Amino acid sequence: MKRLDRLFAALAICLLLLAFSRDVLDNWIDATELPQLISETSVEVRDRNGEMLRVYTVADGRWRLAVHPDQLDHTYLDMLIAYEDRRFYQHPGIDARAMLRAVAQAIWHGQIVSGGSTLTMQVARLLEESGTGKWRGKLRQMRVALALERRLSKADILTLYLTHAPFGGNLEGVRAASLAWFGKEPGRLTPAQSALLVALPQSPEARRPDRDRNAAREARNRVLTRMSSQTVIAEDAALAGLAEPVPGIRRPFPLLAPHLSDQARANDALAVTHQLTLERKLQQSLERLAKSTLQGLPEDLSVAIVLADHRTGAVLASVGSGDYAATGGGQGYVDMTHALRSPGSTLKPLVYAMAFDRGLAHPNTLINDRPVAFGSYAPQNFDGRFRGELPVADALRQSLNIPVVLLMDEIGPAHLMNALKRAGVEAKVPGGQAGLAVALGGVGVTLYDLVQLYSVFANGGETVPLYWRAENPPDAPKTTVISRSAAWQVSSILGSLPPPSGAPSGRLAYKTGTSYGHRDAWAVGFDGAHVAGVWIGRPDGTPVPGAFGGELAAPVLFKAFQRLKSEPDPLPPPPPETLIVSTAELPRPLRRFAGRDAVFEAAPDAPKLVFPPDGARLSANGALPVKMRDGKPPFTWLANGTPVLIGARGREALLPGISAGFSTLSVIDASGRSARVRVRVD
Helix, strand or coil: CHHHHHHHHHHHHHHHHHHHHHHHHHHHHHCCCCCCCCCCCCCEEECCCCCEEEECCCCCCCEECCCCHHHCCHHHHHHHHHHHCCCCCCCCCCCHHHHHHHHHHHHHHCCCCCCCCCHHHHHHHHHHCCCCCCHHHHHHHHHHHHHHHHHCCHHHHHHHHHHHCECCCCEECHHHHHHHHHCCCCCCCCHHHHHHHHHHHHCCCCCCCCCCHHHHHHHHHHHHHHHHHCCCCCHHHHHHHHHCCCCCCCCCCCECCHHHHHHHHHHCCCCCEEEECCCHHHHHHHHHHHHHHCCCCCCCCEEEEEEEECCCCEEEEEECCCCCCCCCCCCCCCCCCCCCECCHHHHHHHHHHHHHHCCCCCCCCEEEECCCCECCECCCCCCCCCCEEEEHHHHHHCCCHHHHHHHHHHHCHHHHHHHHHHCCCCCECHHHCCCHHHHHCCCEECHHHHHHHHHHHHCCCECCCCECECCCCCCCCCCECCCHHHHHHHHHHHHCCCCCCCCCCCCCEEEEEECCCCCEEEEEEECCCEEEEEEEECCCCCCCCCCCHHHHHHHHHHHHHHHHCCCCCCCCCCCCCCCCCCCCCCCHHHHECCCCCHHHCCCCCCCEEEECCCCCEECCCCEEEEEEECCCCCEEEEECCEEEEEEECCCEEEEECCCCEEEEEEEECCCCCEEEEEEEEC
């Protein structure tokens, strides 16, 4: 009886010691200070369909992409668990059986044959970036593993491993590895690819496929063989995997739409994922087009392209330069889609549309392309020639300067600036005061601005705001900028232009432009569904001698549409209210453009004093030289109302007897028409 009592007493003491040691162990585990569980992951930029456009490294230069087990191929997960930690879902963080087996094998063979680390212990090591050999490090990993299991779910622990496991170089996590070694997301992997991703983290540097393909192949094959023997994968799948080649190069991470990606990241620095409205394949194609466009051109030139669906406003492609990584004078890092530049002639269609709406002109109204002057401002056509009287539609097709300035003078520059603002264009005027030159490009706009403006023509005169963030489409009411009929009339005129030389055929409504000094070459156009713009020039704004929008930018515009679709969508039919008649059938006031001051204007062939200009200060030694043009000879010259030269037939003369001080010089032609200037003679 006493022996039985002693036995019960000993058992009780053992139970008390066991309970005490368990409490101590629990307290020891609960008191564990865990490492940081939330780590920075790479910022990802995706297209409208969720495809990768660009990915950024984390702060220390590593590629570490966020991942969840649900995103992965199930075969890979089965192989990972079977190969690394078969009892992962049963053990509390430490697999005692695996550790005892590893110790026994090490004693029997005199060296380490297998490891006893669980996936949870590996997560502990990865989070703390600790080594694997020292016993103190192992003890710390075991303690952290036990604590992790108490505070996290198995899915959370597995996610940490899949995010932080090393795969060679600066690759961390299975998604970064799959993209780098296979060029694809790990949602669908072959057994051979899964096996390589299982094998790499055990010795990531020694088994890197780009450094030692044989070592990578041997490690992969060991995984395939064991997985086949454990029936994790079928034998024929393993045999096929053994024959599959191992990748020998590391693929670069996507770097599409770099400028827009940078802008998205700058606008929302806390977001880990940005989804844009772009289409990956189209973006890639237009970036290649931009790069090829610059071949054969000066090295410091750049190119920008924007293409959008004008029905919705979604931007489908945005190319900020020909080469983002350019290190030379091209400054490829500068996003020229948002750079303020002079638009050249690309604003002319809006001036004509406003003139149509105000009843100043019709496409078949005749307008006189002749020398004109507005004070000291005397616009000239690009080639210095004058065409005389021609239809307004032809003036727009030929992009003549004088007719559009005549219309601008009637409309008023302030009204043009207001129309641009209503169209969503943030135009900047040098000096803040708009003059007549705004019609010829004397204003700063961006490529996005021009594409936004031309979407108004494409949408019957209404605004459809452009946007490029897929999750944030604009919710703004449409604004009417011009009437439906004016929008159609302009579109019809621009749509009748032949395609540029060497460009693919296709009916686009388009306009080209060249800024003053050949600094910017533009082409903007649209069809029934899409609108696009192209800019070519130097980012620093220096001239590009010989650069014209029609020769440089227009062919690129047509090629961009061709890469989008095989045939353009048709332009819409005219609205029912559109007046489609010949010049002779127009109301009399619309047959010829006259302007509000037509009654008081001198006839086009009336005499005009060319020299001296009005207000000039001159020195005269006995006679004052004068020069005139137009008018009908003979001419009579007067100074302060007194004739000083009568019956002159030439248009240049020397006027005698002009005294010092202010004088009014006049000339009268044979028809009694006159011109005068006031000058000061010293």
